[in-house]
Amino acid sequence: MEDIKKAEYLAYKKTEVLTDKVLHYCPGCGHGTIHRLVAEVIEELDLQHKTIGIAPVGCSVLAYEYFNVDFQEAAHGRAPALATAISRLYPDHAVFTYQGDGDLAAIGTAETIHACNRGENIVIVFVNNGIYGMTGGQMAPTTLENMKSSTSPYGRDVKMMGSPMKMSELVANLPGTHYVTRQAVHKPGHVRKTKRALKKAFQYQQEKKGTQLVEIVSNCNSGWKMTPNKSNQWMEENMFPFFPLGDIKTPDDK
Amino acid sequence: MKKELRLMKGNEAVGEAAIRVGADGYFGYPITTQSEVLEYLMSEKPHERTGMVVLQAESEVAAINMVYGAAGAGKMAITSSSSPGISLKQEGISYMAGAELPCVILNVVRGGPGLGTIQPGQADYFQAVKGGGHGDYKLITLAPSSVQEMYDFTILGFELAFKYRNPVMLLSDGAIGQMMEKVELTEQKERRTTEEIVKQCPWATTGKPKSRDHNIITSLELQSDKQEELNHKLQRKYKQVEEDEVRYETIQCEDAEYLIIAFGTSARIAQKAVKEAREQGIKMGLLRPITLFPFPKKKIMEMTQQVKGMLSVEMNAGQMVEDIRLAVNGKVPVEHFGRLGGNMPSSEEIIEQVRKHF
Numbered sequence: 192m193e194d195i196k197k198a199e200y201l202a203y204k205k206t207e208v209l210t211d212k213v214l215h216y217c218p219g220c221g222h223g224t225i226h227r228l229v230a231e232v233i234e235e236l237d238l239q240h241k242t243i244g245i246a247p248v249g250c251s252v253l254a255y256e257y258f259n260v261d262f263q264e265a266a267h268g269r270a271p272a273l274a275t276a277i278s279r280l281y282p283d284h285a286v287f288t289y290q291g292d293g294d295l296a297a298i299g300t301a302e303t304i305h306a307c308n309r310g311e312n313i314v315i316v317f318v319n320n321g322i323y324g325m326t327g328g329q330m331a332p333t334t335l336e337n338m339k340s341s342t343s344p345y346g347r348d349v350k351m352m353g354s355p356m357k358m359s360e361l362v363a364n365l366p367g368t369h370y371v372t373r374q375a376v377h378k379p380g381h382v383r384k385t386k387r388a389l390k391k392a393f394q395y396q397q398e399k400k401g402t403q404l405v406e407i408v409s410n411c412n413s414g415w416k417m418t419p420n421k422s423n424q425w426m427e428e429n430m431f432p433f434f435p436l437g438d439i440k441t442p443d444d445k
Numbered sequence: 446m447k448k449e450l451r452l453m454k455g456n457e458a459v460g461e462a463a464i465r466v467g468a469d470g471y472f473g474y475p476i477t478t479q480s481e482v483l484e485y486l487m488s489e490k491p492h493e494r495t496g497m498v499v500l501q502a503e504s505e506v507a508a509i510n511m512v513y514g515a516a517g518a519g520k521m522a523i524t525s526s527s528s529p530g531i532s533l534k535q536e537g538i539s540y541m542a543g544a545e546l547p548c549v550i551l552n553v554v555r556g557g558p559g560l561g562t563i564q565p566g567q568a569d570y571f572q573a574v575k576g577g578g579h580g581d582y583k584l585i586t587l588a589p590s591s592v593q594e595m596y597d598f599t600i601l602g603f604e605l606a607f608k609y610r611n612p613v614m615l616l617s618d619g620a621i622g623q624m625m626e627k628v629e630l631t632e633q634k635e636r637r638t639t640e641e642i643v644k645q646c647p648w649a650t651t652g653k654p655k656s657r658d659h660n661i662i663t664s665l666e667l668q669s670d671k672q673e674e675l676n677h678k679l680q681r682k683y684k685q686v687e688e689d690e691v692r693y694e695t696i697q698c699e700d701a702e703y704l705i706i707a708f709g710t711s712a713r714i715a716q717k718a719v720k721e722a723r724e725q726g727i728k729m730g731l732l733r734p735i736t737l738f739p740f741p742k743k744k745i746m747e748m749t750q751q752v753k754g755m756l757s758v759e760m761n762a763g764q765m766v767e768d769i770r771l772a773v774n775g776k777v778p779v780e781h782f783g784r785l786g787g788n789m790p791s792s793e794e795i796i797e798q799v800r801k802h803f
Contacts, residue, residue: 210659239653240652240653240654240655241652242652242653243518243650243652245653246516246663252665253665255659255661258659258662259653259654259659260652260653260659261517261650261651261652261653261659261660262659262660262661263513263514263517263650263663264544264661264662264663264664264665265513265514265540266510266536266537266540269506269507269510269513271539272502272507272508272510272511272513272514273510273511273513273514273517273780274514275474275500275507275511275514276498276500276512276513276514276515276518276522277514277515277517277518277650278469278783279498279500280469280470280498280515280520281651281652300505301504301506301507302503302506302507302510305502305503305507306701426711441511
């Protein structure tokens, strides 16, 4: 057994930017992978000592338990306001928020849009699974038309409930955003692409280029009431057509 | 050394004090009775004077959460607003109290409820001293009654906020915020270096070196027993504040038979009433609480030995009077006189009330 632990056989090593705490996320959820990618990027860019993260309210409310960097827990939707002050007061630090769709696109819309509009030098990691996971599967601003949730039990009726919001496209229109991209983490190829996107975002942040937003369209097998595999398939068939993957704004567009 | 004196508005004095005490950030949103704080700071270019960050936020909600972020990183941050805006800030204030974060919040109170009026008021007393937002918490509440005290209490506020890791509220009002008086300024203090912040605030999120565990700023604790212990810890802190930080001023109380209790603008008017009453042969005294929390309960209790009655003069429908009655516990009659809607009491009215009640 000890032989296997030799360095030359090492195929994967958990980054030290993650703690050893056991994740509370549901099996099949994308948060664990996204946490790992963010942490690996922080390690690879040697930013652990100067990273300050902001956790949201939602499924990832306890993100600060898992990231081995200094972290603040914000009130629901307010993470970009905290990040604004922190990045202005510690201009060389790597400041990022980690937010879900309810947090970023509903209760925190004002904070999100204005932080992006001011071009605050921060990374926003936006995990969009079209539902409020933690509170038990209620309709989110990104819930698709006709999609069922506990507060749209017969499907989202856009006449009554409004249409799903494309936040990334919305903030990409603001001059303060520098890099806006939409990715996924349900397949290895997408995981690699997302990591590259996150790395770019943190690099641009360190170059003080303004607001970097990485949206990750993810699943919520518990909230969607599907098996993990089925939820990933459903995501490809339903979420991706409305939330197409790829770069929405890159520095070259400017 | 020659004194540095300047004629300033109360709101401007807060801005200047923030710069001179070495504050790191001001985050605010315009609302009448206090917009001069932000205007003054913007015109003073504190980013050039000391490196202080001044930012006009998109809302009072965002402003207080910027203060949260700054304070969580060990920085000295201040925000200001007037009553409706302070209501919006309550979410952030509760989170800051829960996460034990230091900051100074100025409320230049106007008459309410709702949009109310832009004239001065004191109807936010309960909101300031009883917590204001959700949960069991207290703000250290200072009540300036002059432009000089607006300046001094901004500095004192930061001192208390960091001493106790607790938000401090300056409960002012539209009159004190807007009026101009002579202010004696203090010397410019250097803003703390990151090394000094790390030393003063080892709990702050300043970036994790290898030598320590990661710092977390949060008000969340899902386990009931742990959350209860956190609450007990807060309560012990408030108890300590009540032991050590009571501040008040007494004016002609030595031989007083009738005691006026008033703070802020009301106290200024009451002081005039004391003088006029004595000219009429009424032995009146004034007790002016400087800290509204902690409330000068012991001093008020002590005064029951001596006076025939107490009159609480407030620009509200009767708020501080409840705390006076709790302190007095029925030993002497306690009455309230208040003007509402942005009106201020007159010294004649105060004397008339004392004559009527006692």
